[in-house]
Amino acid sequence: MKKSWLLLPVLLFLLGFPPVTSAASTAYFTAIWENGGQSTSPALLKEGVVYTNANILESAGLLASRSGSGSRTVYTYSSWKKSVTVTTASKTAKLDGQTVSLGGKSFVYKDELYLPARFVVGALGGETVSWNAKSSVYTARNLHFFSSASAVYGGVTYTVDKQTGKLYAQAPAGQPRLIANLGSELYDMIDFNFRKTDGGLLYLTIKDIYGEPHINNKWYTLILKDGMVIRQASVGYWQRYGDNVKMYGDNLILTDGKLLRVIEDGTGKVKETLDLVKLGGIDDKYLVEAMDDDFLLIRPNQKGLLMLIDRNSGNKTLLYKELLDADQQLYAETNDIPFYGDRLEFTGRTGNLLKFKNQAVQDGRIYEYDLSKTQP
Structure with a gap:
């Protein structure tokens, strides 16, 4: 990826901007991401440079941390493939371990760090598209994710x-x-x-x-x-x-x-x-909730009713029909919170006895099913 944008004089960036002023004015930063998504956030125009909130680096998947205080506060944004480190009121930053020019001076506004938009766009592998002086909108595209x-x-x-x-x-x-x-x-x-x-x-x-x-x-x-x-x-x-x-x-x-x-x-x-x-x-897709040489417990995603499969005979048993009373069977067939199906939970086996809890009622009871019932 070419990084010549880091070396360009700031004057080239100012060509499309209004005259330099000392006070910041409201602007907007529109980011078009590599996946086609788009976001627009408030920005600031200061001394001819558009500044965007550094939290856009977090939107790109970088983790933020902060150390120090006051004018020596150090902000770090990193993932395993990208890192940005900036000190408050600095004109340079560390980008992937290399010292580069910001093209402006970082500053804190309302306890949020602001960085030159062009620097942020370049750091995320994107490219500047336009500056609309009339609407004060800075647009960039192809910003990459690094999550x-x-x-x-x-x-x-x-x-x-x-x-x-x-x-x-x-x-x-x-x-x-x-x-x-x-x-x-x-x-x-x-x-x-x-x-x-x-x-x-x-x-x-x-x-x-x-x-x-x-x-x-x-x-x-x-x-x-x-x-x-x-x-x-x-x-x-x-x-x-x-x-x-x-x-x-x-x-x-x-x-x-x-x-x-x-x-x-x-x-x-x-x-x-x-x-x-x-x-x-x-x-459907099945969860596999327990298995041994002679049995298999599976649950279909949509209906959510736990099935016992005898691996020797191939016989199938809907366990809620065997273990639960009429009210709980109705609950298993009609409930949809937090998901459809019964709430039987396998807890282990003793000999031929498979043991379950019913999380729908959480009554402390152990429900037992004899595997020999499924054998021909």
Whole structure:
């Protein structure tokens, strides 16, 4: 990317502006983002330079921090691929570790930092489009996002670029290394979960809960061996929460909501593939809430009624019909808050008895189902 904009004399930038004044006047900053989105925010015109609120850097995915006080307050905006550091009343900044000219002097107005709009646009990889002197609107386009999420495990930093869905790993003394493409953009509440297996594999789950009011639940699951991704899957649920089971016995589980793969620990070999749509009888994505050699507990996203699948016979049982009274059965069939379906939660097994709680009533009762009922 060319950065000649950092070296241009400020006079070139002033050509389209009204005469220099000492007092700031109201202006507007219109940002057109790389994804086509557009936002307009108040700005200030001061001494012939348009200044925009530095919080637009946060809108681009950079995390903000502040240190010091008064005229020596240092503002830092950073992500794993972009960093901006500015001191109050300074004419220079640190951009990606290099000292550059701001093309003006930063200042604080109403406890908010203001930076020259041209500098901000260049820092975000965009380009200036126009200055409308009549309406005092400064327009820039193709501003890039730099949002990411990171977590550290075993001394390695794992970072996902939320815009591209690419996952990187970085050792303390090394460079970021691309290890996987998750296949889609990530949006909001990113959570990493790491689990080391007895066979030396690493099971990594990245969860993205997004939307308003956070009704989408996207899972990315990856199995790593010696730092390399050897298996991965992803599944998205709508208005459905809860966790897919990760392991049973010495086996790892991967699912895309319609197919389930049983993975051998240590080798990563696929031991078995199960068709959840065929087993459940509904063309939907399923949560996998428990599994063992002889049974499977799955829940379709939309209807949300927990099913018991006997893995030996293939028999299917709707557990709410077996465990709940008439009122609770009606609730399971008609309830839509916070989501459709029953609220049965598997808690474990003793012999042939599967045990559940009913979170819809939270009465402390343990509901038991005898697996031998499903056997032919």
